Amino acid sequence: MSAREDVLDALEQILIRDGERAATLDAVAAQAGVSKGGLLYHFGSKKALVEGLADRMRERAALDAQQMAEAPDGPSIYYVRTSVFEDTPFDRTLVAATRLSGGDDAPVHAAFADVREGWLALIREEVGDAATAEAIMLIGDGLYYNAVLDPAFPSGDVGRESSMAGLLAVVERLREEARGA
Amino acid sequence: MSAREDVLDALEQILIRDGERAATLDAVAAQAGVSKGGLLYHFGSKKALVEGLADRMRERAALDAQQMAEAPDGPSIYYVRTSVFEDTPFDRTLVAATRLSGGDDAPVHAAFADVREGWLALIREEVGDAATAEAIMLIGDGLYYNAVLDPAFPSGDVGRESSMAGLLAVVERLREEARGA
DNA sequence: GTCTATAGTACGATAGAC
DNA sequence: GTCTATCGTACTATAGAC
Secondary structure, X not given: OXXXXXXXXXXXXXXXXHOHHHOOHHHHHHHXXXXXXXXHHHOOOHHHHHHHHHHHHHHHHHHHHHHHHXXXXXXXXXXXXXXXXXXXXXXXXXXXXHHOOOOOOHHHHHXXXXXXXXXXXXXXXXXXXXXXXXXXXXXXXXXXXXHHOOOOOOOOOXXXXXXXXXXXXXXXXXXXXXXXX | OHHHHHHXXXXXXXXXXXXXXXXXXXXXXXXXXXXXXXHHHHOOOHHHHHHHHHHHHHHHHHHHHHHHHOOOOHHHHHHHHOOOOOOOHHHHHXXXXXXXXXXXXXXXXXXXXXXXXXXXXXXXXXXXXXHHHHXXXXXXXXXXXXXXXXXXXXXXXXHHHHHHHHHHHHHHHHHHHHHHO
Protein backbone atom coordinates (compact mmCIF):
# COMPACT_ATOMS: atom_id res chain seq x y z
CA MET A 1 0.00 0.00 0.00
CA SER A 2 2.91 2.34 0.68
CA ALA A 3 4.61 1.86 -2.67
CA ARG A 4 1.73 3.61 -4.39
CA GLU A 5 2.15 6.66 -2.20
CA ASP A 6 5.92 6.55 -2.66
CA VAL A 7 5.44 6.70 -6.43
CA LEU A 8 3.14 9.72 -6.16
CA ASP A 9 5.64 11.42 -3.84
CA ALA A 10 8.37 10.74 -6.38
CA LEU A 11 6.27 12.14 -9.22
CA GLU A 12 5.63 15.31 -7.25
CA GLN A 13 9.28 15.69 -6.36
CA ILE A 14 10.39 15.49 -10.00
CA LEU A 15 7.64 17.77 -11.30
CA ILE A 16 8.49 20.39 -8.66
CA ARG A 17 12.25 20.22 -9.13
CA ASP A 18 12.69 19.51 -12.83
CA GLY A 19 9.40 20.19 -14.61
CA GLU A 20 7.02 18.25 -16.80
CA ARG A 21 9.47 16.95 -19.39
CA ALA A 22 11.66 15.38 -16.74
CA ALA A 23 8.78 13.39 -15.26
CA THR A 24 9.37 10.18 -17.24
CA LEU A 25 8.42 6.76 -15.91
CA ASP A 26 12.11 5.90 -15.62
CA ALA A 27 12.84 8.99 -13.55
CA VAL A 28 9.80 8.56 -11.31
CA ALA A 29 10.56 4.88 -10.73
CA ALA A 30 14.17 5.64 -9.86
CA GLN A 31 13.17 8.43 -7.47
CA ALA A 32 10.64 6.13 -5.81
CA GLY A 33 13.22 3.35 -5.48
CA VAL A 34 11.37 0.83 -7.61
CA SER A 35 11.78 -0.50 -11.12
CA LYS A 36 9.74 0.72 -14.04
CA GLY A 37 7.90 -2.58 -14.08
CA GLY A 38 7.14 -2.19 -10.40
CA LEU A 39 5.73 1.26 -10.97
CA LEU A 40 3.53 0.04 -13.82
CA TYR A 41 2.03 -2.58 -11.56
CA HIS A 42 0.50 0.18 -9.41
CA PHE A 43 -0.28 2.61 -12.22
CA GLY A 44 -0.89 0.80 -15.50
CA SER A 45 0.07 3.75 -17.68
CA LYS A 46 1.43 7.23 -17.50
CA LYS A 47 -2.08 8.56 -17.89
CA ALA A 48 -3.19 6.55 -14.87
CA LEU A 49 -0.26 7.95 -12.90
CA VAL A 50 -1.29 11.52 -13.64
CA GLU A 51 -4.87 10.69 -12.72
CA GLY A 52 -3.55 9.42 -9.41
CA LEU A 53 -1.99 12.83 -8.83
CA ALA A 54 -5.26 14.57 -9.70
CA ASP A 55 -7.14 12.39 -7.22
CA ARG A 56 -4.65 13.12 -4.48
CA MET A 57 -5.03 16.83 -5.22
CA ARG A 58 -8.80 16.70 -4.76
CA GLU A 59 -8.44 14.88 -1.44
CA ARG A 60 -5.88 17.25 -0.03
CA ALA A 61 -7.74 20.31 -1.32
CA ALA A 62 -10.85 19.26 0.56
CA LEU A 63 -8.87 19.18 3.81
CA ASP A 64 -7.37 22.60 3.08
CA ALA A 65 -10.79 24.11 2.30
CA GLN A 66 -11.86 23.09 5.80
CA GLN A 67 -8.89 24.99 7.23
CA MET A 68 -9.66 27.99 5.06
CA ALA A 69 -13.30 28.13 6.12
CA GLU A 70 -12.36 28.04 9.78
CA ALA A 71 -9.36 30.39 9.62
CA PRO A 72 -9.39 32.94 12.50
CA ASP A 73 -8.27 35.79 10.21
CA GLY A 74 -10.84 34.81 7.58
CA PRO A 75 -10.71 33.01 4.22
CA SER A 76 -9.41 36.05 2.29
CA ILE A 77 -6.33 36.59 4.42
CA TYR A 78 -5.83 32.84 4.73
CA TYR A 79 -5.84 32.43 0.97
CA VAL A 80 -3.34 35.18 0.23
CA ARG A 81 -1.20 34.27 3.22
CA THR A 82 -0.93 30.62 2.15
CA SER A 83 -0.21 31.47 -1.49
CA VAL A 84 3.51 31.23 -0.77
CA PHE A 85 5.16 27.83 -0.76
CA GLU A 86 5.38 26.26 2.67
CA ASP A 87 6.29 22.73 1.58
CA THR A 88 3.20 21.16 3.12
CA PRO A 89 1.86 17.98 1.48
CA PHE A 90 -0.94 20.00 -0.12
CA ASP A 91 1.50 22.61 -1.41
CA ARG A 92 3.63 19.95 -3.02
CA THR A 93 0.68 18.30 -4.71
CA LEU A 94 -0.66 21.62 -5.94
CA VAL A 95 2.65 22.80 -7.37
CA ALA A 96 3.27 19.44 -9.04
CA ALA A 97 -0.16 19.59 -10.66
CA THR A 98 0.46 23.16 -11.80
CA ARG A 99 3.51 21.94 -13.70
CA LEU A 100 1.17 19.83 -15.81
CA SER A 101 -1.22 22.69 -16.50
CA GLY A 102 0.40 23.62 -19.79
CA GLY A 103 -0.54 20.37 -21.47
CA ASP A 104 -3.85 18.71 -22.15
CA ASP A 105 -4.31 16.59 -19.05
CA ALA A 106 -8.09 16.64 -18.64
CA PRO A 107 -8.20 15.14 -15.11
CA VAL A 108 -5.73 17.69 -13.78
CA HIS A 109 -7.55 20.58 -15.42
CA ALA A 110 -10.91 19.44 -14.07
CA ALA A 111 -9.51 19.08 -10.55
CA PHE A 112 -8.08 22.59 -10.70
CA ALA A 113 -11.35 24.09 -11.87
CA ASP A 114 -13.28 22.48 -9.01
CA VAL A 115 -10.75 23.42 -6.35
CA ARG A 116 -10.57 27.02 -7.51
CA GLU A 117 -14.32 27.32 -7.54
CA GLY A 118 -14.43 26.30 -3.87
CA TRP A 119 -11.83 28.90 -2.94
CA LEU A 120 -13.63 31.72 -4.70
CA ALA A 121 -16.93 30.76 -3.09
CA LEU A 122 -15.43 31.04 0.41
CA ILE A 123 -13.88 34.43 -0.31
CA ARG A 124 -17.04 35.78 -1.93
CA GLU A 125 -19.05 34.68 1.06
CA GLU A 126 -16.75 36.58 3.39
CA VAL A 127 -16.37 39.88 1.52
CA GLY A 128 -19.83 40.11 -0.02
CA ASP A 129 -18.80 41.99 -3.16
CA ALA A 130 -18.03 39.81 -6.20
CA ALA A 131 -15.49 42.15 -7.82
CA THR A 132 -13.56 42.59 -4.58
CA ALA A 133 -13.61 38.85 -3.96
CA GLU A 134 -12.18 38.25 -7.41
CA ALA A 135 -9.50 40.89 -6.89
CA ILE A 136 -8.43 39.28 -3.61
CA MET A 137 -8.32 35.83 -5.08
CA LEU A 138 -6.31 37.09 -8.06
CA ILE A 139 -3.73 38.62 -5.73
CA GLY A 140 -3.24 35.21 -4.17
CA ASP A 141 -3.19 33.56 -7.57
CA GLY A 142 -0.59 35.97 -8.91
CA LEU A 143 1.57 35.42 -5.83
CA TYR A 144 1.31 31.68 -6.21
CA TYR A 145 1.99 31.46 -9.94
CA ASN A 146 4.89 33.89 -9.79
CA ALA A 147 6.50 31.77 -7.10
CA VAL A 148 5.86 28.47 -8.84
CA LEU A 149 7.05 29.63 -12.24
CA ASP A 150 10.16 31.24 -10.81
CA PRO A 151 13.38 29.46 -11.87
CA ALA A 152 14.73 29.62 -8.32
CA PHE A 153 11.67 27.81 -6.95
CA PRO A 154 11.40 26.29 -4.41
CA SER A 155 14.63 27.65 -2.93
CA GLY A 156 12.61 30.65 -1.86
CA ASP A 157 12.19 34.27 -2.83
CA VAL A 158 13.24 36.39 0.11
CA GLY A 159 12.11 39.63 -1.51
CA ARG A 160 8.58 38.33 -1.74
CA GLU A 161 8.45 37.37 1.87
CA SER A 162 9.33 40.81 3.14
CA SER A 163 6.54 42.39 1.10
CA MET A 164 3.90 40.01 2.44
CA ALA A 165 2.97 42.18 5.42
CA GLY A 166 2.17 45.19 3.23
CA LEU A 167 0.25 43.03 0.82
CA LEU A 168 -1.90 41.54 3.56
CA ALA A 169 -2.67 45.07 4.77
CA VAL A 170 -3.91 45.99 1.28
CA VAL A 171 -6.06 42.86 1.16
CA GLU A 172 -7.53 43.59 4.58
CA ARG A 173 -8.37 47.16 3.54
CA LEU A 174 -10.04 45.82 0.41
CA ARG A 175 -12.08 43.40 2.46
CA GLU A 176 -13.21 45.96 5.05
CA GLU A 177 -14.21 48.47 2.40
CA ALA A 178 -16.35 45.88 0.65
CA ARG A 179 -17.97 44.83 3.91
CA GLY A 180 -18.79 48.42 4.82
CA ALA A 181 -20.39 49.11 1.44
CA MET B 1 14.66 35.83 -43.92
CA SER B 2 10.97 35.06 -43.66
CA ALA B 3 11.41 31.34 -42.97
CA ARG B 4 13.00 32.16 -39.64
CA GLU B 5 9.95 34.15 -38.57
CA ASP B 6 7.64 31.44 -39.90
CA VAL B 7 9.37 28.90 -37.69
CA LEU B 8 8.99 31.10 -34.61
CA ASP B 9 5.33 31.65 -35.45
CA ALA B 10 4.88 27.90 -35.76
CA LEU B 11 6.61 27.29 -32.42
CA GLU B 12 4.32 29.80 -30.75
CA GLN B 13 1.23 28.28 -32.32
CA ILE B 14 2.06 24.79 -31.07
CA LEU B 15 3.05 25.94 -27.59
CA ILE B 16 -0.19 27.92 -27.24
CA ARG B 17 -2.45 25.22 -28.60
CA ASP B 18 -0.84 21.96 -27.44
CA GLY B 19 1.71 22.79 -24.73
CA GLU B 20 5.40 22.21 -24.18
CA ARG B 21 5.56 18.49 -24.81
CA ALA B 22 3.96 18.85 -28.23
CA ALA B 23 6.55 21.36 -29.40
CA THR B 24 8.91 18.89 -31.06
CA LEU B 25 11.14 19.83 -33.97
CA ASP B 26 9.05 17.61 -36.24
CA ALA B 27 5.81 19.31 -35.21
CA VAL B 28 7.23 22.82 -35.48
CA ALA B 29 8.74 22.12 -38.88
CA ALA B 30 5.47 20.68 -40.18
CA GLN B 31 3.48 23.64 -38.84
CA ALA B 32 5.93 26.04 -40.47
CA GLY B 33 5.74 24.17 -43.77
CA VAL B 34 9.41 23.21 -43.88
CA SER B 35 11.36 20.01 -43.29
CA LYS B 36 13.20 19.31 -40.08
CA GLY B 37 16.46 19.80 -41.92
CA GLY B 38 15.24 23.14 -43.19
CA LEU B 39 14.34 24.24 -39.67
CA LEU B 40 17.73 23.20 -38.32
CA TYR B 41 19.45 25.37 -40.91
CA HIS B 42 17.96 28.47 -39.26
CA PHE B 43 18.11 27.24 -35.66
CA GLY B 44 20.94 24.79 -35.15
CA SER B 45 19.37 23.08 -32.15
CA LYS B 46 16.22 23.06 -30.09
CA LYS B 47 17.97 25.17 -27.50
CA ALA B 48 18.74 27.78 -30.14
CA LEU B 49 15.10 27.72 -31.23
CA VAL B 50 13.91 28.49 -27.70
CA GLU B 51 16.49 31.24 -27.40
CA GLY B 52 15.03 32.71 -30.57
CA LEU B 53 11.65 32.84 -28.86
CA ALA B 54 13.16 34.52 -25.79
CA ASP B 55 14.80 37.16 -27.98
CA ARG B 56 11.54 37.86 -29.79
CA MET B 57 9.82 38.21 -26.42
CA ARG B 58 12.29 40.86 -25.27
CA GLU B 59 11.85 42.85 -28.48
CA ARG B 60 8.08 42.80 -28.37
CA ALA B 61 8.00 43.52 -24.63
CA ALA B 62 10.03 46.67 -25.17
CA LEU B 63 7.43 47.95 -27.64
CA ASP B 64 4.61 47.10 -25.23
CA ALA B 65 6.32 48.86 -22.33
CA GLN B 66 6.30 52.03 -24.45
CA GLN B 67 2.53 51.66 -24.89
CA MET B 68 2.08 51.02 -21.19
CA ALA B 69 4.08 54.09 -20.17
CA GLU B 70 2.03 56.32 -22.46
CA ALA B 71 -1.40 54.79 -21.74
CA PRO B 72 -4.08 57.48 -21.22
CA ASP B 73 -5.66 55.58 -18.32
CA GLY B 74 -2.27 54.96 -16.73
CA PRO B 75 0.08 51.95 -16.48
CA SER B 76 -1.91 50.25 -13.69
CA ILE B 77 -5.19 50.11 -15.56
CA TYR B 78 -3.37 49.35 -18.80
CA TYR B 79 -1.62 46.38 -17.21
CA VAL B 80 -4.72 44.79 -15.72
CA ARG B 81 -6.81 45.60 -18.76
CA THR B 82 -4.34 43.94 -21.15
CA SER B 83 -3.91 40.87 -18.95
CA VAL B 84 -6.57 39.08 -20.97
CA PHE B 85 -5.62 37.43 -24.22
CA GLU B 86 -6.18 39.63 -27.27
CA ASP B 87 -4.20 37.56 -29.77
CA THR B 88 -1.74 40.33 -30.55
CA PRO B 89 1.77 39.30 -31.64
CA PHE B 90 3.07 40.20 -28.18
CA ASP B 91 0.33 38.19 -26.48
CA ARG B 92 1.14 35.15 -28.55
CA THR B 93 4.85 35.37 -27.79
CA LEU B 94 4.21 35.88 -24.09
CA VAL B 95 1.81 32.97 -23.77
CA ALA B 96 4.11 30.68 -25.75
CA ALA B 97 7.00 31.58 -23.46
CA THR B 98 4.84 31.00 -20.38
CA ARG B 99 4.27 27.44 -21.57
CA LEU B 100 8.00 26.88 -21.21
CA SER B 101 8.15 28.34 -17.70
CA GLY B 102 7.79 25.00 -15.95
CA GLY B 103 11.09 23.68 -17.25
CA ASP B 104 14.64 24.89 -16.86
CA ASP B 105 15.04 27.16 -19.87
CA ALA B 106 17.39 29.82 -18.56
CA PRO B 107 16.99 32.30 -21.45
CA VAL B 108 13.21 32.28 -21.14
CA HIS B 109 13.33 32.68 -17.38
CA ALA B 110 15.78 35.58 -17.63
CA ALA B 111 13.64 37.34 -20.22
CA PHE B 112 10.58 36.99 -18.02
CA ALA B 113 12.34 38.39 -14.98
CA ASP B 114 13.51 41.46 -16.91
CA VAL B 115 10.15 42.13 -18.52
CA ARG B 116 8.27 41.79 -15.23
CA GLU B 117 10.69 44.12 -13.51
CA GLY B 118 9.91 46.79 -16.09
CA TRP B 119 6.16 46.40 -15.59
CA LEU B 120 6.38 46.68 -11.82
CA ALA B 121 8.59 49.77 -12.06
CA LEU B 122 5.99 51.57 -14.20
CA ILE B 123 3.16 50.70 -11.84
CA ARG B 124 5.12 51.61 -8.74
CA GLU B 125 6.00 54.96 -10.28
CA GLU B 126 2.33 55.69 -10.92
CA VAL B 127 0.80 54.65 -7.59
CA GLY B 128 3.63 55.63 -5.26
CA ASP B 129 3.04 52.94 -2.65
CA ALA B 130 5.04 49.72 -3.11
CA ALA B 131 2.51 47.36 -1.50
CA THR B 132 -0.37 48.75 -3.57
CA ALA B 133 1.71 48.55 -6.72
CA GLU B 134 2.47 44.92 -6.03
CA ALA B 135 -1.19 44.16 -5.32
CA ILE B 136 -2.24 45.73 -8.62
CA MET B 137 0.40 43.89 -10.59
CA LEU B 138 -0.57 40.61 -8.91
CA ILE B 139 -4.20 41.10 -9.92
CA GLY B 140 -3.05 41.37 -13.54
CA ASP B 141 -0.73 38.42 -13.10
CA GLY B 142 -3.46 36.26 -11.62
CA LEU B 143 -5.80 37.18 -14.43
CA TYR B 144 -3.19 36.34 -17.02
CA TYR B 145 -2.02 33.04 -15.57
CA ASN B 146 -5.56 31.81 -14.93
CA ALA B 147 -6.44 32.48 -18.56
CA VAL B 148 -3.27 30.93 -19.94
CA LEU B 149 -3.42 27.81 -17.82
CA ASP B 150 -7.11 27.29 -18.53
CA PRO B 151 -7.78 24.19 -20.63
CA ALA B 152 -10.21 26.10 -22.83
CA PHE B 153 -7.58 28.70 -23.71
CA PRO B 154 -7.47 30.51 -26.08
CA SER B 155 -11.08 29.90 -27.05
CA GLY B 156 -12.00 32.55 -24.53
CA ASP B 157 -13.50 32.74 -21.11
CA VAL B 158 -16.71 34.75 -21.34
CA GLY B 159 -17.27 34.77 -17.59
CA ARG B 160 -13.99 36.56 -17.05
CA GLU B 161 -14.77 39.25 -19.53
CA SER B 162 -18.00 40.29 -17.86
CA SER B 163 -16.23 40.75 -14.53
CA MET B 164 -13.50 42.95 -15.98
CA ALA B 165 -15.38 46.22 -15.45
CA GLY B 166 -15.82 45.60 -11.72
CA LEU B 167 -12.23 44.49 -11.40
CA LEU B 168 -10.92 47.64 -13.06
CA ALA B 169 -13.02 49.71 -10.66
CA VAL B 170 -11.36 47.96 -7.72
CA VAL B 171 -7.93 48.60 -9.20
CA GLU B 172 -8.72 52.26 -9.76
CA ARG B 173 -9.91 52.61 -6.18
CA LEU B 174 -6.69 51.03 -4.94
CA ARG B 175 -4.65 53.39 -7.04
CA GLU B 176 -6.47 56.54 -5.94
CA GLU B 177 -6.27 55.58 -2.26
CA ALA B 178 -2.53 55.05 -2.53
CA ARG B 179 -2.08 58.36 -4.33
CA GLY B 180 -4.08 60.22 -1.68
CA ALA B 181 -2.03 58.78 1.16
C1' DG C 1 4.27 -7.49 -5.82
C1' DT C 2 8.58 -6.56 -7.93
C1' DC C 3 12.07 -7.58 -11.09
C1' DT C 4 14.80 -7.90 -15.98
C1' DA C 5 14.57 -7.89 -20.80
C1' DT C 6 12.83 -6.19 -24.77
C1' DA C 7 9.57 -4.51 -28.31
C1' DG C 8 8.04 -0.39 -30.74
C1' DT C 9 7.86 4.39 -31.26
C1' DA C 10 9.35 9.23 -31.14
C1' DC C 11 12.83 12.51 -30.49
C1' DG C 12 17.05 15.56 -31.48
C1' DA C 13 20.61 15.94 -34.48
C1' DT C 14 23.90 14.87 -38.55
C1' DA C 15 25.25 13.85 -43.51
C1' DG C 16 25.04 14.64 -47.98
C1' DA C 17 22.24 15.43 -52.42
C1' DC C 18 20.22 19.15 -54.95
C1' DG D 1 18.59 27.43 -48.44
C1' DT D 2 15.95 23.35 -48.37
C1' DC D 3 15.42 18.59 -48.92
C1' DT D 4 15.62 13.15 -47.75
C1' DA D 5 17.73 9.58 -45.28
C1' DT D 6 19.63 7.95 -41.27
C1' DC D 7 22.02 7.38 -36.65
C1' DG D 8 21.80 7.11 -31.61
C1' DT D 9 19.15 7.82 -27.77
C1' DA D 10 15.16 7.99 -24.69
C1' DC D 11 10.50 7.09 -23.97
C1' DT D 12 6.06 4.22 -22.98
C1' DA D 13 4.55 -0.14 -22.52
C1' DT D 14 4.53 -5.42 -22.62
C1' DA D 15 6.15 -10.26 -21.48
C1' DG D 16 7.54 -13.40 -18.51
C1' DA D 17 10.68 -14.99 -14.55
C1' DC D 18 10.77 -15.07 -9.57
